[in-house]
Amino acid sequence: MEGLKVSEASLIVHIHPSKSNQVSKSVLRELSTMLFTYNEVFDGVVLAYDVNSLDKCAKILPGVFPYFGVNLKVNLLLFSPKPDMLLEGKVVKLTHESIHVVVLGFASAIITEKDIRAEFVYKMKHGQEVYASNSHKRHVIKVGTTIKFLVKSFDEEMLHVYGSLVPDNTGSIHWLDKKLEVVSHSDRSIKKRENDGQPLMSDKDALDGEPSTVDTAQKLKKSKKQKLKEES
Structure with a gap:
């Protein structure tokens, strides 16, 4: 952090x-x-x-x-939080106008409605107040969620942080980590296929009707079986 x-x-x-x-x-x-x-x-x-x-x-x-x-x-x-730094904290209270957070167990932080990006909607879910994302079904912020947020300002006397959830790299830590794992896994898969020399079919090829690697392999197997039958 x-x-x-x-x-x-x-x-x-x-x-x-x-x-x-x-x-x-x-x-x-x-x-x-x-x-x-x-x-x-x-x-x-x-x-x-x-x-x-x-x-x-x-x-x-x-x-x-x-x-x-x-x-x-x-x-x-x-x-020593400064503007535009990323902090992590635990959500302790939600209202229709704000999200209240505790940072490092002692500093309080507040994120007001104007600093919460539009994809998050305040609602009641299973009898609990949450901010749920309209873009990603599983991205939910509720009491007890650890979130990452951007620092707007810091009140040294009150030890109070004013934060923002506007940037895309802010939100539930759990969801952000899962998203990062998926991206990393996808990147590793692509690199592995490239290293193995397997051609990758682009979206354009698929739209143009070009055969995929799997389709080509299946056709080769069928042609070999048909040739063996003719020889027998």
Whole structure:
């Protein structure tokens, strides 16, 4: 999924002198306060961190309370969605005007009616609200469906994504994967036949009445059988 990135950072964590005998725990506690909040410095929501190194030589900072600063290097996993990126999320609510989604278990997303492509129609199916495709019978979006959608904008303060299902490469992940499998299988079959040297009959040949490879093979078998009967 797009919108995720890893950033390496050099930080200074300020520790109170009373925690000088628990530096590691204090550092991790301070880092944990950054989780699931948008950080302007790193331009993203911090999802996880991994401490690479921790400087044992702390520097005492001047002030009323003599805090000391601990230098460390960390890898941060950031959620930073930008317009036109593709995100994945689970549908949690459907209405006639919108589709509501949760991304990565914490960020909310909404796709309004104007950003849902015309092929999807809101209806009740087996007592359940769904958005069903008029173009593809099995392409259905309902509560619990994992969908892929396009980012229009991201509200950093509310951690809210405004999305779109207008592009053809968006919709139910399950259906999109099945569609990709069919296309890939078809491509492999064509390549195999080409490698085997078997001629492919085009739609034009079929319309013009040209015999297919199967028809030709059957006629050859019949002619051989007829020749054997005449010789006997």
